Amino acid sequence: MELLIKNGAVYDPKNGIKGDKTDISIKDGKIVDKVSSKASVIDAGGRLVMPGGVDAHSHIAGAKVNVGRIMRPEDTRSGLKPRTKITRPYTGYTVPNVYAMGYRYAQMGYTTVFEAAQAIMKARHTHEELEEIPIIDKGALTLFGSNWPTMDFVREKNMDKLAAYVAWGLLASRGFGVKVVNPGGGEMWGFGKNVTGLDDVVPNFDVTPRDIIVSLMKVNEMLGLPHSVHLHCNNTGKPGDYKTTLASMELAKQVRPSKDRQVLHVTHLTFNAMGGTNWGDFESKADEIANFLNNSENVTTDMGQLIFGSATTMTADGPLQYANAKLTHGKWGNGDVELEDASGVVPMYYARQVSVFSIMWAIGLELALLTKDPYKVLLTTDHPNGGPFVNYPEVIALLMSNKKRQEEIKTLHEAVHKRTKIPGIERELDFNDIAIMTRAGSAKVLGLLDTKGHLGAGADADIAIYDIQPDQIDPSVEHAKVKSAFSSAAYTIKGGEIVVKDGQIVATPMGRTFWVDASVPDQHTDIMMKDIRLKFKNYYSINLANYMVQDAYVTHPNVVKAGVISVEVS
Amino acid sequence: MQTVTLKPKKEIKISVEAENISPDKFAGKTEKDIQSIEIWMGNRRTTIGELFSVKVEGSAPAADTKLVLEGDFSRVKRIGEGMSGGLMIIKGNVDMHVGAKMSGGKITVTGNADSWAGREMKGGELIIEGNAGYYLGAGYRGETCGMRGGKIMVMGNALDFVGEHMCGGEILVKGNAGILPGLSNNGGKIVIEGNTSRPGSEMAKGTIIVNGTVDEMMPVFKLEGTEAVEGVAYRKYTGDVIISGKGVLYVK
Ligand SMILES: [Zn+2]
Numbered sequence: 074m075e076l077l078i079k080n081g082a083v084y085d086p087k088n089g090i091k092g093d094k095t096d097i098s099i100k101d102g103k104i105v106d107k108v109s110s111k112a113s114v115i116d117a118g119g120r121l122v123m124p125g126g127v128d129a130h131s132h133i134a135g136a137k138v139n140v141g142r143i144m145r146p147e148d149t150r151s152g153l154k155p156r157t158k159i160t161r162p163y164t165g166y167t168v169p170n171v172y173a174m175g176y177r178y179a180q181m182g183y184t185t186v187f188e189a190a191q192a193i194m195k196a197r198h199t200h201e202e203l204e205e206i207p208i209i210d211k212g213a214l215t216l217f218g219s220n221w222p223t224m225d226f227v228r229e230k231n232m233d234k235l236a237a238y239v240a241w242g243l244l245a246s247r248g249f250g251v252k253v254v255n256p257g258g259g260e261m262w263g264f265g266k267n268v269t270g271l272d273d274v275v276p277n278f279d280v281t282p283r284d285i286i287v288s289l290m291k292v293n294e295m296l297g298l299p300h301s302v303h304l305h306c307n308n309t310g311k312p313g314d315y316k317t318t319l320a321s322m323e324l325a326k327q328v329r330p331s332k333d334r335q336v337l338h339v340t341h342l343t344f345n346a347m348g349g350t351n352w353g354d355f356e357s358k359a360d361e362i363a364n365f366l367n368n369s370e371n372v373t374t375d376m377g378q379l380i381f382g383s384a385t386t387m388t389a390d391g392p393l394q395y396a397n398a399k400l401t402h403g404k405w406g407n408g409d410v411e412l413e414d415a416s417g418v419v420p421m422y423y424a425r426q427v428s429v430f431s432i433m434w435a436i437g438l439e440l441a442l443l444t445k446d447p448y449k450v451l452l453t454t455d456h457p458n459g460g461p462f463v464n465y466p467e468v469i470a471l472l473m474s475n476k477k478r479q480e481e482i483k484t485l486h487e488a489v490h491k492r493t494k495i496p497g498i499e500r501e502l503d504f505n506d507i508a509i510m511t512r513a514g515s516a517k518v519l520g521l522l523d524t525k526g527h528l529g530a531g532a533d534a535d536i537a538i539y540d541i542q543p544d545q546i547d548p549s550v551e552h553a554k555v556k557s558a559f560s561s562a563a564y565t566i567k568g569g570e571i572v573v574k575d576g577q578i579v580a581t582p583m584g585r586t587f588w589v590d591a592s593v594p595d596q597h598t599d600i601m602m603k604d605i606r607l608k609f610k611n612y613y614s615i616n617l618a619n620y621m622v623q624d625a626y627v628t629h630p631n632v633v634k635a636g637v638i639s640v641e642v643s
Numbered sequence: 644m645q646t647v648t649l650k651p652k653k654e655i656k657i658s659v660e661a662e663n664i665s666p667d668k669f670a671g672k673t674e675k676d677i678q679s680i681e682i683w684m685g686n687r688r689t690t691i692g693e694l695f696s697v698k699v700e701g702s703a704p705a706a707d708t709k710l711v712l713e714g715d716f717s718r719v720k721r722i723g724e725g726m727s728g729g730l731m732i733i734k735g736n737v738d739m740h741v742g743a744k745m746s747g748g749k750i751t752v753t754g755n756a757d758s759w760a761g762r763e764m765k766g767g768e769l770i771i772e773g774n775a776g777y778y779l780g781a782g783y784r785g786e787t788c789g790m791r792g793g794k795i796m797v798m799g800n801a802l803d804f805v806g807e808h809m810c811g812g813e814i815l816v817k818g819n820a821g822i823l824p825g826l827s828n829n830g831g832k833i834v835i836e837g838n839t840s841r842p843g844s845e846m847a848k849g850t851i852i853v854n855g856t857v858d859e860m861m862p863v864f865k866l867e868g869t870e871a872v873e874g875v876a877y878r879k880y881t882g883d884v885i886i887s888g889k890g891v892l893y894v895k
Contacts, residue, residue, distance in 0.1 A: 147782075150783075404787075
């Protein structure tokens with residue numbers, strides 16, 4: 074099967090193509106140098122062509138998402154679309170059904186999406202849902218930050234055991250990378266408490282969040298995992314939390330990357346660049362975070378942009394969600410995952426005229442606009458925490474148009490003028506910057522830039538064509554056109570197959586699930602497993618044999634190999 | 644003035660989702676236009692013309708449009724959903740969700756209305772001359788607000804959970820109401836002329852007046868003494884104390 078895309082205005086940051094008319098040749102699902110004259114042809118007619126979108130942080134599958142669905146039937150009733158000959162029914166806005174997840178991403182030109190948090194014990198549920206999400210490639214990051222074995226091995230300072238545990242945990246959960254959420258806090262929430270900073274000692278384990286983060290970063294690089302440690306900081310969502318965020322980013326300096334990528338990805342910064350001491354004097358500190366990023370090479374972030382309207386917050390940060398539920402007086406889902414973390418789900422409504430929400434809206438944008446290198450700030454909404462992913466085109470338009478931002482600011486609470494810098498920021502991103510923040514950057518952060526997020530030979534043939542001509546549009550003025558084009562791709566091509574045409578789903582192939590098989594010396598696994606077996610015997614409610622995700626749960630796997638390599642740890 | 648008369652062509656046995664039957668959807672349209680409006684019967688997509696005979700007199704905007712529904716509409720749901728103005732007379736019984744989310748205009752049901760009548764209503768008037776089912780003026784599953792505005796009057800009885808999650812507006816039940824009227828209320832006013840049981844649990848705001856007998860009180864209200872409302876003496880309670888609620892409950 075051959076396909077040729079002609080006359081596209083191509084943005085391919087990895088290969089240095091910035092809007093040049095370039096032909097793209099596709100054969101057997103991959104991008105190749107050239108195709109035969111038998112190839113079918115798509116004439117892009119000067120329209121915008123980018124690699125398929127890559128989302129490195131979204132909540133698309135698993136226990137939390139489903140708790141959101143269960144507690145929000147009113148959300149399920151929005152966004153209904155009946156089945157067609159090709160598609161199954163769509164439901165929901167903040168917590169869509171599995172089908173709508175895949176279709177809506179594909180309709181925006183996205184082809185790869187990573188679920189940002191699964192507990193090992195809940196991983197079967199995650200994969201059951203991933204197996205039903207059509208079209209896109211996907212994977213899930215596995216939670217390690219409050220797991221008892223993690224904290225035991227950190228206390229023992231036994232990095233070999235910790236590496237063996239991480240490798241085994243990724244296998245057990247068919248996970249792609251190491252997610253750390255409020256390290257230590259998930260354990261303390263079991264006792265109704267939380268950690269307040271990097272140096273609080275977690276009772277019964279005698280370790281600090283600092284120890285946990287640094288040890289997991291070291292082990293992540295020992296194992297040479299494709300992705301770095303992916304951190305949701307301590308104190309997230311509290312006024313003044315930017316100090317903890319900066320201190321956590323600082324830790325990255327202690328470890329050297331094993332690959333051409335960051336050693337620490339700090340996520341959803343809208344919730345982590347908060348100044349002030351309470352919600353009354355709350356202010357944006359995005360400029361301080363951006364300043365750090367501008368002077369550091371080993372940390373990346375994503376926006377977690379706030380979108381006005383309905384959202385469903387969901388995180389393994391149980392104590393944060395208890396605080397949120399107390400603020401909203403509304404619904405609250407609270408979860409405990411035995412030896413592995415906590416969780417919470419709280420619906421939110423972000424109203425424009427509320428000062429806190431106006432400031433949070435500004436934080437994500439400030440971060441993206443004040444950080445010079447777009448590779449360091451990925452475009453996300455931390456779906457559905459900041460808002461649903463279907464709003465990415467809105468975020469793109471905001472980043473590309475100061476005019477649009479100023480129009481928005483007029484509708485917001487006046488605090489946006491006094492407690493953020495957004496009104497005075499004139500920078501407007503271009504299509505190349507956007508292609509980095511939504512494609513090349515996310516693929517690089519995930520460690521998948523060989524095959525994802527670019528259009529060079531050897532890449533997966535995941536491509537989006539949008540209905541605008543970059544040389545004939547001024548995004549600053551015509552931001553509505555930009556938004557509408559990114560909302561509804563003219564073509565989305567996934568693995569060489571046309572899946573979306575004129576914004577409509579035309580084919581629903583099944584995507585692959587990426588997971589990492591990391592090797593460690595057998596003797597390390599043997600020693601580690603002695604401890605694990607004891608944990609199952611004494612504490613877990615289920616048997617070890619019923620814990621592992623079997624192959625039957627991952628029917629289209631894409632296994633990425635990794636394993637212990639020697640790295641210098643400074 | 645525009646008048647549209649609908650009659651079922653034959654007995655409707657499978658339930659019909661009729662959110663497209665409202666003055667807003669019919670205003671200014673011809674018989675042919677209205678006949679071609681989409682409607683779902685069970686899992687089958689069909690048209691108004693397939694199921695109903697349509698007669699149109701005159702042409703007018705929604706506010707001056709009157710719908711007359713004759714015959715058996717007891718398996719037709721969501722009639723008048725979201726309507727913003729105009730008049731609707733349903734001669735007989737009607738299925739669930741009549742007048743859901745309506746923001747203006749007036750609906751009169753001469754028979755009984757099934758559950759969820761006037762749910763999440765924002766304005767306008769809904770009059771049910773017979774009885775109402777469960778969750779009159781309430782919020783549908785998951786909603787944090789039921790009725791927010793407007794007025795509902797039931798001449799007969801209503802079943803359980805009248806005005807659950809109500810945030811505003813007024814409900815008057817002339818007969819009896821089932822258990823837990825005003826459950827989780829956050830505003831608005833409910834008047835029950837007849838009897839009921841366990842009114843106002845989890846009530847944060849709003850007012851409930853019961854003129855008949857309260858079979859059982861939930862032990863979550865604080866007795867504030869006696870107070871006269873429009874010349875009638877009531878025992879006045881506030882609560883729900885468990886959630887520091889500021890709801891007011893008047894019981895004879
Ligand atoms: Zn997240």
